[in-house]
Amino acid sequence: MAATGTPGPHRRQRGISLVEQIMVVSVIAILAGVALPPLHHLLSRNRLQVAQSDFMTALQHARSTAAITGKRTLFCPSPDGHQCSDDTRWERGWLLGHDTDGDHQPDGGPSYTRAAYAPGLRIASSSGRHEVRFQPDGSAGGSNLTLLFCEPGKQGQTLSVVVSRSGRIRGAPATAAQAATCTQAD
Numbered sequence: 001m002a003a004t005g006t007p008g009p010h011r012r013q014r015g016i017s018l019v020e021q022i023m024v025v026s027v028i029a030i031l032a033g034v035a036l037p038p039l040h041h042l043l044s045r046n047r048l049q050v051a052q053s054d055f056m057t058a059l060q061h062a063r064s065t066a067a068i069t070g071k072r073t074l075f076c077p078s079p080d081g082h083q084c085s086d087d088t089r090w091e092r093g094w095l096l097g098h099d100t101d102g103d104h105q106p107d108g109g110p111s112y113t114r115a116a117y118a119p120g121l122r123i124a125s126s127s128g129r130h131e132v133r134f135q136p137d138g139s140a141g142g143s144n145l146t147l148l149f150c151e152p153g154k155q156g157q158t159l160s161v162v163v164s165r166s167g168r169i170r171g172a173p174a175t176a177a178q179a180a181t182c183t184q185a186d
Contacts, residue, residue, distance in 0.1 A: 045157055048149045051117055052159045052171050055090075055147060058114065059132065059161070059169045062096050065111070066134035074099040074106055076131035081113040088130050090123040090147065092116050099133060122150050124182060138167040148174055150182035158182050 059075060066073035076084035079092040083105055095113045097106025117123065126146045134140050140163050150158040158179035161171050174182065 044151060044154065047118060047121060048151070048157055048159050051091075051121060051123060052149050052161055054114070055123070055149075055161050056169055056171050058094070058096060058112070059163060061112070062132065063134045063138050063140070063167050063169070065096070065098075066136055067138045069098070070136045071098045071100050072102070072136070073097070073134045074104070074131060075134070076104070077125075078110070078113065079116070081110065081115065084131060086130055088125045090125060091121050104131060104133075120151055122148075122152060122182060124148050132163050134167060140165060140167045146178070148178055148182040150174070150179065152183050154183060 062073045062075040065071075073096065074084065075096050076094060077087050077090045077092065078084055078095040079087075081093055081095060084095065093113065093115050095106060095110035097110040097112075098108075099105065100107055124147070126144075129143065129145045132140050132145055133142075142165065144165060145163040147161040147163075148158060149160070156179070158174035159171065160174040160178060161169065163169050
């Protein structure tokens with residue numbers, strides 16, 4: 001009599017056959033093929049939302065800095081992180097600093113900077129507006145500023161940040177006309 005737990009002469013060892021392994025790999029490949037496009041859309045949308053949130057946080061910080069210090073605070077595009085540019089494109093980076101002399105450049109260097117965003121992301125401000133200057137009372141003189149966040153060719157995902165003259169900052173989905181403007185190729 002054989003001991004318990006030891007295979008007898010009539011027991012076969014069981015395993016996974018090659019055909020079963022190929023079927024499992026095929027099912028996984030089909031599921032991955034179905035899941036990748038929605039996953040790419042989700043990641044793209046998330047990247048836009050992170051950039052929008054980053055801008056809103058920086059703008060709120062600039063506004064509160066102006067109110068706390070009693071000095072005009074500048075928020076502008078800056079590819080080099082040292083000086084404001086006259087560009088309306090912000091994805092190359094931006095800076096935040098005091099501008100007490102009104103020369104549209106940070107006095108004594110910026111107090112906070114942000115380097116370029118991931119390639120493929122476009123952040124553009126309304127034409128003619130390439131900076132926000134918050135006053136000590138929290139207002140942002142001039143006309144309203146709208147920043148658009150998009151990826152060229154993906155019109156349905158465009159987001160916006162609006163800074164009103166009163167200094168109020170809000171984020172929202174972009175209108176169809178804004179989306180069309182932002183997603184156009186250069």
